[in-house]
Amino acid sequence: MLALKLPVIIYAVLLSCIIESGWCLDCSVAPKICNQNSDSDCAKCIQSHPCCTWCLDADFKNKRCNTKENLINMNCTETNIYSANNSQINDDKIINKTFQNPIEERNQPAIQIRPQKMNIQLRLNDPVTFKLEYKAALDYPLDLYYLMDLTYSMRGDVAAMINLGSEMADLLKTLTKNYKIGFGYFMDKVVMPFSDNNKNLIENPCRISGYDCEKGYDFIHALNFTTRISEFTDKLKSSKITANLDDLEGGLDAIMQIIVCKDHMEWRTFSRKIIVIATDGFLHFAGDGILAGITKKNPGICLIGEDGSYTGALEYDYPSLEEIYRKLVEYKVNLLFAAKRAVFSYYEQLERTIPEVSSVGKLEEKSQNIFKLIEKSYMEVISNARFEAKTTDGIKVTFHSTCNKGELKETNSCDNIEIGKTYGFDVTLELVELPENTTGRIVIEEMNLAESIQINVAYIGLECECDNEKQHNIECVHGKFECGKCICDQNWAGYLCDKECSKNPCRFTNGTYISSTCFSRGDCDYTKCECICDSEYMGSYCEYNQCKRNQRTRRICSDRGTCDKGICLCHPMYGAEDCSCYKGTEKCTVPGKALCNGVGNCTCGECQCPKEYTGERCEYCPSCEKVCEAYDDCIISVAQNKTTGACTTNETQYITAKVEKVEAKCRARFFNEAGSQCEIEYTYSVIGNTIKLEYLDPNCPPPFYASTPGISAFVAVLLVGISVLVIWKLNATYKDKMAYKRFQEQLNKNKFANEENPIYRSPIRKYFNPNRSDMFDTDKMD
Ligand SMILES: *[C@@H]1O[C@H](CO)[C@@H](O)[C@H](O)[C@H]1NC(C)=O
Ligand SMILES: *[C@@H]1O[C@H](CO)[C@@H](O)[C@H](O)[C@H]1NC(C)=O
Ligand SMILES: *[C@@H]1O[C@H](CO)[C@@H](O)[C@H](O)[C@H]1NC(C)=O
Ligand SMILES: *[C@@H]1O[C@H](CO)[C@@H](O)[C@H](O)[C@H]1NC(C)=O
Ligand SMILES: *[C@@H]1O[C@H](CO)[C@@H](O)[C@H](O)[C@H]1NC(C)=O
Ligand SMILES: *[C@@H]1O[C@H](CO)[C@@H](O)[C@H](O)[C@H]1NC(C)=O
Numbered sequence: 001m002l003a004l005k006l007p008v009i010i011y012a013v014l015l016s017c018i019i020e021s022g023w024c025l026d027c028s029v030a031p032k033i034c035n036q037n038s039d040s041d042c043a044k045c046i047q048s049h050p051c052c053t054w055c056l057d058a059d060f061k062n063k064r065c066n067t068k069e070n071l072i073n074m075n076c077t078e079t080n081i082y083s084a085n086n087s088q089i090n091d092d093k094i095i096n097k098t099f100q101n102p103i104e105e106r107n108q109p110a111i112q113i114r115p116q117k118m119n120i121q122l123r124l125n126d127p128v129t130f131k132l133e134y135k136a137a138l139d140y141p142l143d144l145y146y147l148m149d150l151t152y153s154m155r156g157d158v159a160a161m162i163n164l165g166s167e168m169a170d171l172l173k174t175l176t177k178n179y180k181i182g183f184g185y186f187m188d189k190v191v192m193p194f195s196d197n198n199k200n201l202i203e204n205p206c207r208i209s210g211y212d213c214e215k216g217y218d219f220i221h222a223l224n225f226t227t228r229i230s231e232f233t234d235k236l237k238s239s240k241i242t243a244n245l246d247d248l249e250g251g252l253d254a255i256m257q258i259i260v261c262k263d264h265m266e267w268r269t270f271s272r273k274i275i276v277i278a279t280d281g282f283l284h285f286a287g288d289g290i291l292a293g294i295t296k297k298n299p300g301i302c303l304i305g306e307d308g309s310y311t312g313a314l315e316y317d318y319p320s321l322e323e324i325y326r327k328l329v330e331y332k333v334n335l336l337f338a339a340k341r342a343v344f345s346y347y348e349q350l351e352r353t354i355p356e357v358s359s360v361g362k363l364e365e366k367s368q369n370i371f372k373l374i375e376k377s378y379m380e381v382i383s384n385a386r387f388e389a390k391t392t393d394g395i396k397v398t399f400h401s402t403c404n405k406g407e408l409k410e411t412n413s414c415d416n417i418e419i420g421k422t423y424g425f426d427v428t429l430e431l432v433e434l435p436e437n438t439t440g441r442i443v444i445e446e447m448n449l450a451e452s453i454q455i456n457v458a459y460i461g462l463e464c465e466c467d468n469e470k471q472h473n474i475e476c477v478h479g480k481f482e483c484g485k486c487i488c489d490q491n492w493a494g495y496l497c498d499k500e501c502s503k504n505p506c507r508f509t510n511g512t513y514i515s516s517t518c519f520s521r522g523d524c525d526y527t528k529c530e531c532i533c534d535s536e537y538m539g540s541y542c543e544y545n546q547c548k549r550n551q552r553t554r555r556i557c558s559d560r561g562t563c564d565k566g567i568c569l570c571h572p573m574y575g576a577e578d579c580s581c582y583k584g585t586e587k588c589t590v591p592g593k594a595l596c597n598g599v600g601n602c603t604c605g606e607c608q609c610p611k612e613y614t615g616e617r618c619e620y621c622p623s624c625e626k627v628c629e630a631y632d633d634c635i636i637s638v639a640q641n642k643t644t645g646a647c648t649t650n651e652t653q654y655i656t657a658k659v660e661k662v663e664a665k666c667r668a669r670f671f672n673e674a675g676s677q678c679e680i681e682y683t684y685s686v687i688g689n690t691i692k693l694e695y696l697d698p699n700c701p702p703p704f705y706a707s708t709p710g711i712s713a714f715v716a717v718l719l720v721g722i723s724v725l726v727i728w729k730l731n732a733t734y735k736d737k738m739a740y741k742r743f744q745e746q747l748n749k750n751k752f753a754n755e756e757n758p759i760y761r762s763p764i765r766k767y768f769n770p771n772r773s774d775m776f777d778t779d780k781m782d
């Protein structure tokens with residue numbers, strides 16, 4: 001159980017770091033960052049990391065920019081440490097009204113998002129997090145615009161809708177008590193080649209079909225938003241079918257007008273907005289207008305005449321899908337394409353390009369399922385909450401939510417929102433770039449609602465507000481006292497700004513010769529009259545190359561020496577150009593032997609061993625007679641109860657221990673007083689500068705005395721051995737011979753194949769290009 005919980009706890013802690021950012025502010029990396037701005041100025045210091053602080057003590061001699069902790073350790077008085085405040089929310093300025101359903105009678109809009117307004121202070125790279133809560137209100141207003149394609153092929157649907165119209169109220173009532181409906185219809189621009197301009201057909205484009213049609217139109221807005229469904233059915237009844245030539249229609253013109261004529265059509269500000277387009281035709285897009293000589297870009301403004309018709313039809317091109325998308329997002333309107341079967345897949349594709357703001361449904365014959373589609377689309381719209389932040393540059397906004405299920409993850413939207421339930425988002429704001437201004441603004445909006453969170457941001461920690469009037473014991477000669485130190489006027493330098501710079505600071509001169517500024521290898525800091533050299537140069541004029549860096553660590557002089565005029569002056573025990581070479585030999589010493597057991601070289605404090613030797617001191621040689629000869633003397637003298645003298649040098653101490661069992665890799669042999677040859681098995685391990693030897697009791701078999709039966713046995717064994725060898729040798733020789741013979745035979749067989757048939761001519765011909773010496777060899781080509 002615990003094993004299961006542990007990762008969850010760690011995860012929770014990590015997340016709380018993201019959320020309660022202040023907590024987890026990692027100051028461990030700060031000293032390094034502070035140090036890069038260590039002595040320049042206070043503002044740069046506190047900007048560099050939220051943990052960097054600045055010492056204001058006038059007589060402080062160390063680098064002034066560091067973490068508070070380090071400055072105190074360096075004897076900067078705590079009261080004299082300047083630190084900027086961390087990012088924070090100004091709690092007293094929050095407007096955080098409770099959730100509320102809309103109250104129509106009192107004209108009170110719903111409150112679905114909290115808080116509504118807040119002021120925060122943001123410091124560079126110091127994130128701050130607050131909780132955004134969302135609760136979908138009951139009976140939130142719905143504005144539904146019913147846009148109908150009234151071309152000839154839709155005539156059945158119009159008739160059907162007139163019957164269905166009265167039921168519209170029942171449907172909308174189930175969705176929300178607070179609905180309004182608007183209505184309009186469209187065909188296409190009345191101009192060749194989209195519509196027939198034939199005089200006889202202009203008044204009644206359906207004459208050929210023997211049907212009574214209305215004169216063509218692009219888009220007619222018929223009904224402002226109203227709660228009275230009877231007006232909707234009346235308008236439906238009085239609207240008339242018309243006809244055009246091509247099967248693409250001017251739907252986008254209509255949609256654009258419906259969106260941008262917000263005031264004319266009386267869309268409500270606080271409402272969910274859906275446009276339903278019932279159609280069986282395709283759409284004309286931007287650019288199609290050219291076919292009729294209409295080239296002006298769609299302006300995206302309201303152009304509805306007194307009679308409700310679109311007056312820009314013959315002047316402006318169709319809008320592009322992108323323009324429509326932008327308007328939909330801006331005005332927070334959703335589109336529902338209720339498309340007939342024949343064009344359904346076309347609208348499906350269209351929907352896929354703008355999925356956030358549109359949905360699509362298959363409209364059955366005579367619009368029988370139109371209510372179902374509307375209901376589904378409405379549910380889709382309300383079941384999603386998606387937040388987006390509009391901010392001034394440099395502020396990063398991230399959202400985390402559990403969406404009331406499962407784990408917290410980074411997301412700005414939740415699906416399956418249920419009305420009346422509260423959903424929380426942790427919103428983290430972080431200033432990631434040095435801002436231009438001192439204030440900024442963030443607006444967090446729900447994509448479909450006219451509600452938002454307004455956040456005023458004040459940037460802090462950009463300047464140091466030091467009290468420079470305070471008594472201090474240094475007097476800046478040519479400069480002013482600021483945050484504990486003298487800031488010198490141009491061409492003055494030094495702790496008290498009393499050192500005048502030469503006429504050409506940062507330029508080397510020896511009378512006849514004046515160098516370029518810092519030898520063009522750095523920049524001149526005119527307030528200090530000093531070159532700030534590029535990283536690979538040094539010297540007061542950047543005249544020297546930087547000192548050698550350690551290849552592995554990239555530290556100058558391996559951090560084991562000082563750099564002088566481009567040359568490392570190494571600490572006593574170190575050598576080499578980059579001071580990487582340690583001169584001590586303690587890791588190479590073997591008692592009683594030369595360094596590295598006398599077989600290897602002690603290079604930079606470590607043994608370089610010949611091939612067959614391994615071990616830190618070249619002490620191990622599995623193929624040698626004496627496997628670990630470096631330690632044999634020590635182990636033998638210890639095992640024989642003699643002194644441990646062979647086990648000590650002035651640098652290395654050997655520890656010996658007799659053990660019961662050891663995985664021996666070394667073996668030492670010696671003769672004891674009784675004349676027996678003894679063998680000690682032991683092993684060694686290196687621990688720092690000491691070497692630990694563990695050995696087993698010596699094994700000393702009694703000496704071997706030859707006896708008569710012993711000899712005959714010995715001779716018998718010898719004879720058997722020799723005869724086995726002879727037989728093996730004969731056998732091997734025979735086998736070799738046979739193999740060689742077979743090889744010869746093979747070779748002979750192959751010989752013919754190696755020669756060309758004399759009447760064979762290769763179909764490949766070579767021609768040499770005299771201009772190219774590296775001709776392809778065609779024979780080699782496959
Ligand atoms: C801080 O002051 C103490 C006592 O005066 C002194 O021993 C110590 O060296 C000082 N530390 C530094 C970094 O100056
Ligand atoms: C930090 O915050 C405190 C309290 O909000 C305020 O009194 C103080 O002036 C702030 N310090 C700086 C440097 O802004
Ligand atoms: C707003 O108020 C609610 C209820 O008191 C509280 O839970 C929430 O944290 C507040 N939001 C903020 C950002 O302070
Ligand atoms: C819709 O309202 C606008 C003003 O808001 C008005 O000018 C227009 O005549 C109305 N249209 C219809 C069809 O009622
Ligand atoms: C800074 O303020 C100016 C004037 O108020 C404004 O024009 C500019 O866009 C702002 N800059 C940023 C990055 O917000
Ligand atoms: C001055 O310095 C330049 C460049 O280092 C050198 O070539 C020249 O010989 C020097 N002249 C004198 C007089 O030292």
Ligand SMILES: *[C@@H]1O[C@H](CO)[C@@H](O)[C@H](O)[C@H]1NC(C)=O
Nearest residue numbers: 599600601602608609610611
């Ligand atoms: C040790 O140094 C000598 C002389 O520089 C060299 O000949 C020899 O090969 C080196 N031995 C090893 C094991 O590197």
Ligand SMILES: *[C@@H]1O[C@H](CO)[C@@H](O)[C@H](O)[C@H]1NC(C)=O
Nearest residue numbers: 638639640641642672697698
């Ligand atoms: C070494 O001395 C110990 C007692 O000090 C003794 O028990 C042991 O037998 C001796 N071993 C040898 C090899 O003399």
Ligand SMILES: *[C@@H]1O[C@H](CO)[C@@H](O)[C@H](O)[C@H]1NC(C)=O
Nearest residue numbers: 584585586589649650651652
């Ligand atoms: C170890 O002792 C020997 C003999 O006294 C001496 O020559 C040698 O320098 C010493 N080694 C070190 C590293 O001190």
